[in-house]
Amino acid sequence: MAPEQRDAVQRIETFLIHNEFDQRKLNPHLPDLVGEMGAACVSKEDKGRMMEELDRVVHWQRLPGYWLTYLFQLAMQRVGSFYFPVACQLYAKAQINVNADLCLMSLENGYAGLMQWLSTSGDTNENIRKITDDFRKRMRQVYRYYRRWYTPEPYSEINPLTEHLYSEMSFTDLAMAFPRLDKPRTQLVPDDYLSVIDQCQQADDSYACIVARRFLGHLYQGQGKWEAAREQFWLGLEAGRNVSLDTEIGHFYRHYGYALYKTGHLREAAQQFERAAAYESHPVFGYWRALALRELGDVRLKMAPREVDIEHPPAEIEHASRAYKAGRLIFEAAIGRGIVPVARSVNQQLFRSYTDNALQVALSLRNTSDTLAEVEASGPRYATELVAESIAASSLPSDVQARFRQDRAIFHQHLTTFNQKSDLDIDFSQYLASVESNREARRLYQETRNALTDPVTHAQLSDEIANKVLALRLPGVLFLLFHLGENQTYGTLLDVGSGEIIAVAVCGYGERHWRAQHETYQKALQDVSELPDPALGMSQLLDDQLGYYENALGPLLEDFLPYLKGRHLKIFPRLFLNEVPFHALKVGNKRLIEYCQVSYAQTLGLFLQVHQPHKSEVSTRTLAIVCDDKGAPAYQGTLKQLSRLYNHDLRVLRNPQWEDFESLIDGQHPADIFFACHGQFDPDDPTASSLFLSQTEEASFSKIFSKLDLAGCECVTLGACESGLGHTIVTAEYLGLPIAFFAAGVRYVISSLWEVNQFAAAILLGHHYQFLHDGQHTVTSALNEAQRALMQMSREQVFAWIQANLPDKSQSWGTVITSRADPPFAHPYYWAGFFVAGDV
Incomplete structure (x- = not known):
């Protein structure tokens, strides 16, 4: 660099250090800092030299690299320089160093400019x-990483110390410098790395x-050679400290500590993790x-x-408890401020490996708040x-809200879920096509979402959520929270009236x-769908499924039975338990629903968001029914x-187009909306799941997500098949139509777990709304x-119901009913598919 450029960088860095690299302290000075960076990059040669210097800084120093590349990017953007995309790429590298999920957005910005x-x-x-080709490769690398860890793999098989974007990026840089390494890492042997080490004898x-x-x-480590791994981590740590290689030292502390832990040197391992935590004490x-x-905490x-x-x-x-809690608090604060859904989900997937031990400690210390926080922290964040x-x-403003919903759907479309069966x-x-064609929508979403960061982050912090739940004091309400561990499942029963955990099993x-x-159930479902009489097959399948659970x-559940009678039990399933109709399970000699009221929620955080503590059930219930006459005739x-x-108080919309439905709810929302139609869940791409409003019109998850504002609507009932299913992998757990x-602002959602029998569903939901209309029932108790x-x-x-409501079907349906045992709908297949999620 030219002397005057080096002086400028040193002045900026000194100012950054003086202000502790603190965003809040530095924000007021950004215009001056950007101006000074721009003054040091006037000519093309100046910009080229600055780019080379900052590339070196990014590889060696995280905080200076993060801030200097950020200022360089802003300076190049201010003058419309061709170096702006390059600056975006440098800043993305610096963001990866600190595990900031906006690295992909920085690459997007540079790519759009190119x-x-x-x-x-x-x-x-x-x-x-x-x-531009290089940008595509780097964006693909980040995209591939997210897609790789958007996974149903057991968390016990994932090592968060080694699986992160910094590891991906640093390996790419190493392989570019040493072609011998330019092949899949699974094909590399120790001699490949030893050859590189032998070639690196100079200080440079x-x-x-x-x-x-x-x-x-x-x-x-992957070969189980822990002594050899420990030696390499020690040598790397010593070398890194000797040359102040800031980007690597924290990682080596953790890797060396983990190798010590695996070889039984526990106190030394604890020291290394403490050193890592102290070394990386800056909030970034x-x-x-x-x-x-x-x-x-594990050590x-x-x-x-x-x-x-x-x-x-x-x-x-006690020491373990403090370490687990501190890590949980810091982790959630760090990822809660991100806006890329899949980035946060992947980080959470990697962090789940600590939950079993942390939950065990919280339970052993009888710490109610920490117990709830650990269960919540390991659950799905996306819904909340x-x-x-x-x-x-x-x-x-209402027009900004509408635009925000549409822009959010565009942004989330490719950064929420990945279809593992696709290419x-x-x-x-x-x-990439979305990045190119929706640049303005993506930018506007990011700007608006950044302005909403604080309330959205706090709504997801597990410790804050736990404390708010414990302060609710809802008499007669119990929460059953599940955590699916590696080798066992925890069930925690919380009395929300007293704020105490009353049982753990x-x-x-x-x-x-x-x-x-x-997987067995999904395969059997596919087989059943091909039978001439799916109802018969589903009954047998559900007998097997319910028997298993x-x-x-x-x-x-029997351990909890003494506490359940006459109460409202809200169940918080996890992963695959989301497809289980708990209310139909036999406990003792009766179904669970015969002991108590049963409803569901996806997370404690989501419950708090939809919970309306001072609002009683509405006295006058206006009902809107969206009905597919031909596709779902029983609902007539x-x-x-x-x-x-x-x-x-009833409004009916028959065989509507989407615009008709929007007109129906425009202005004044009904208390309840009932979709009397068919539906379909797409397990590979939940955002493609749909309600079929008519024979020719469908409302997909994406359309509902992007267009609907139903604030003020109490309950939506999805009388459609599979409408209550959601993804059952942790990175997008329970992503489905109810979400x-x-x-959109709804307080309760009633939906189904399988392809329901339409005739039974018609009677069931008719009874539900009849009970709800009497003013003596809540949504849950009515269903x-x-x-x-x-x-x-x-x-x-x-027979009497058919004669009163569908007399033209008396003969055909009467014959079917006559052929069944009495009562004809006693089997759970006919009634247990529907469930209430949301508030109590």
């Missing part, structure tokens, strides 16, 4: 095309040598510090005696985030068992039944009462 230049230069500039080669030692340690390193502290727990006196827990347990985001956006290149091409089935059962979870009977009850309606009524309904009562 595409704009290409369009004006007629695609003839060879240099721009080469740079220290970076490559140190990074190579880290990857050699990883290789030995929150993710890395959280990793070190959660690892420290401290390992140091504790096997037999623990609950009344006098050993100091190691979307609803919190919608609530935060409600303060915006990476096809998916990436579609994502453990089932000896872990995540792998539920996964295997889930009754055997597995029966002892756990429900419509006739309800028309006698609701009179002028789209919660995000539960309707389910109890349907399972006990005699043949004569069914």
Whole structure:
């Protein structure tokens, strides 16, 4: 660099250090800092030299690299320089160093600028095309990483110390410098890395040598050669400290500590994790510090005696508890501020490996708040985030809200879910096309979402959520929270009236068992759908499914039985348990729904977002029914039944187009909306799941998510098949149609778990709305009462319902009913598919 440039960088860096690299302190000075950076980059040569210097800084120093590249990017953007895309790429690298999920957005910004230049230069500039190709490769690398860890793999098989974008990027840089490494890492052997180390004997080669030692340690670690791995991590750590290679030192502390832990040197391991946490104490390193502290918790727990006196827990347990909690708090604060859904989800997937031990410590110390926080922290965040985001956006002008919903859907379309059955290149091409064609929408979403960061972040912080739940004091309400561990499942029963955990039970089935059962069930569902009479096959399948879960979870639920009678039990399933109709499980000699009211929620955080503590059920319930006359003819009977009850409080929309539905709810929302139609869940792409409003019109998740504002609507009932299903992998757990309606502002959603019998569903939901209309029932008690009524309904009562509401079907349906045992709808297949989620 020229002397005057070096002086400018030193002045800026000194100012950054003086202000502790603190965003709040530095924001008022940004215009001056950007101006000084711009003054140091006037000529093309100046910009080129600055780019080379900042590339070196990014590889060696995280905080200076992060801030200097940020200022360089702003300076180049201010003057419209061709170096702006290059600055974006440098800043993306610096963001990866601190695990900031906006690295992909920085690459998007640079790529969009390049595409704009290409369009004006007629695609003839060879240099721009080469740079653009490089951008695509780097964006694909980030996209591939997210797609790789958007996974149903057991968390016990994932090592968060080695699986992160910094590891991906640093390996790419190493392989570019040493072609011998330019192949899949699974094909590399120790000699490949040792060859690189042997070539790096000069001082200028220290970076490559140190990074190579880290990857050699990883290789030995994967082979179970822990002593060899420990040696490489120690050598890398010492070399890194000797040359102040800031980007690597924190990682080596953790890797060396983990190798010490695996070789039984627990106290030394604890010291290394403590050093890592101290070394990365700046808030921008929150993710890395959280990793070190959660690892420290594992070490401290390992140091504790096997037999623990609950009344006098050993100091190691207390130390472990503090480390786990500190790591949890820092982790959630760090990832909660991001806006890329899949980035946060992947980080959470990686962090789940610590939950089993942390939950065990919280339970052993009888710490209610920490117990709830650990269960919440390991659960799905996406549902909570979307609803919190919608609530935060409600303060915006109505036209801005509408634009925000549409822009959000565009932004989330390729950064929320990945279809594991599709091709990476096809998916990436579609994502790139969206980046190119929706640049303004993506930019506006990011700007608006950044302004909403604080309330959305706080809505997802597990410790804040736990404390708010414990302060609710809802008499007669119990929360049953599940955590699916590696080898066992925890059930925690919270009395929300007293704010106390009144029972904890453990089932000896872990995540792998539920996964295997889930796969068996899905295969059987496919077979049933091909039978001439799916109802018969579904009845047998559900008998098998319910029997499995009754055997597995029966002892756990029986432990809770003394507390359940006459209460409202809200169940918070996890992963594959989301597809289980708990209310239909037999506990003792009765179904769970015969002991108590049963409803569901996806997370404690989502519950808090939809909970309205001071609002009673509405006294006058206006009902809107969206009805597909031809596709769902049995619901005509429900419509006739309800028309006698609701009179002028009923609005009916038959076979509508989407615009008709929007007009129906425009201005004044009904208390309840009932979709009397078909539906379909897409397990590979939940955002493609749909309600079929008519034979020719469907409402997909994406359309509902992007267009609907239902604030003020109490309950939406999805009388459609599979409308309550959601993804059952942690990175997008429970992403399905109900979440789209919660995000639209609805308090309750009633939906189904399988392809329901339409005739039984018509009677069930007719009874539900009849109970709801009497003013004596909540949404939950009305559905539960309707389910109890349907399972006990005699043949004569069914005949009477048909005669009163669908007389033209009396002969054909009467014959079917006559052929069944009495009562004809006693089997759970007919009534247990529907469930209430949301508020209490």
